[in-house]
Amino acid sequence: MSEFFKAISAEKAKQLSPVTLAFVGDAVYSLFVREGEVLSCDAKLIELQKRTSKKVSAVGQSELLKKIESLFTQEEEEIYHRGRNAKKTTRSKSASVSDYNRSTGFEAVLGFLYLCGRLDRITQLLGGDLNEN
Secondary structure, three states: OOOOOOOOOHHHHHHOOHHHHHHHHHHHHHHHHHHHHHHHOOOOHHHHHHHHHHHHOHHHHHHHHHHHHHHOOHHHHHHHHHHHHOOOOOOOOOOOHHHHHHHHHHHHHHHHHHHOOOHHHHHHHHOOOOOOO
């Protein structure tokens, strides 16, 4: 049985496929947004779902990325480009190809940071922008 959380080295994380990093990053971002919504408002489940779905969509992620991508380190920028340019087996039904590719790059960065145990950096990148709306 594996542990709930076990950080790996940046070198090992960089060996993972950018789509795999995005897979983890999608879950990380979704949890971050959901936790933020639950702790910031007393809303019914249907309202929480509406509020979070806008933020975690490819379009929502692409919009957030416009605000924070200038904060990326060189290493994060490299991970972002790998994720954005990766071949994907699926397509978004509700987002442009550009937004979908950008969101995959964004998720790859979050997955990389999470797997490396850099939770403070995730909070630093996401902290201020998530409670807006």
